[in-house]
Amino acid sequence: MSTLHIAGTAPSFQLDIRGSRAAGRAPRLHLTRRGWIVLVAAPLALLAAALLIVSAFFSSQAQAAASGTAVTETVRVSVTSGETLWALAAEYAPERDPRAVVEEIVELNALASSTVQAGQSLHIPVGNP
Numbered sequence: 001m002s003t004l005h006i007a008g009t010a011p012s013f014q015l016d017i018r019g020s021r022a023a024g025r026a027p028r029l030h031l032t033r034r035g036w037i038v039l040v041a042a043p044l045a046l047l048a049a050a051l052l053i054v055s056a057f058f059s060s061q062a063q064a065a066a067s068g069t070a071v072t073e074t075v076r077v078s079v080t081s082g083e084t085l086w087a088l089a090a091e092y093a094p095e096r097d098p099r100a101v102v103e104e105i106v107e108l109n110a111l112a113s114s115t116v117q118a119g120q121s122l123h124i125p126v127g128n129p
Contacts, residue, residue, distance in 0.1 A: 074108065074123040081118040092124045101125060 031039065075092060089101035106114060108123045116122065 072125050073127055075126050077122050077124050079116045079118055079120045079122060085114050085116060088124055092126050095128060
């Protein structure tokens, strides 16, 4: 009977070539302790990673806006010489904080800064939000 030893410092498994073929069985493979750990731990780690990704996906805080979003009522204004966004905010929405109204004007009109030119046409929010 011949035995095959895999080269290395210590044989990790042995394969009996002649005896298993003569008996009509498949060769028997003996895993080391480290082999069994890898065989069991790798699929478990992949499963844990997949479960973590799926749970993060379903517990995400990002949500779409409500279907009934509030529409901002605006007025179209042509800026005259010497007017500022602050003055326009105080004139058209006096009950609101001018800082919030100026920010909304900049956002509504896609302005790069809060500086406006005479003759420029702007959408100004009016009333309460």
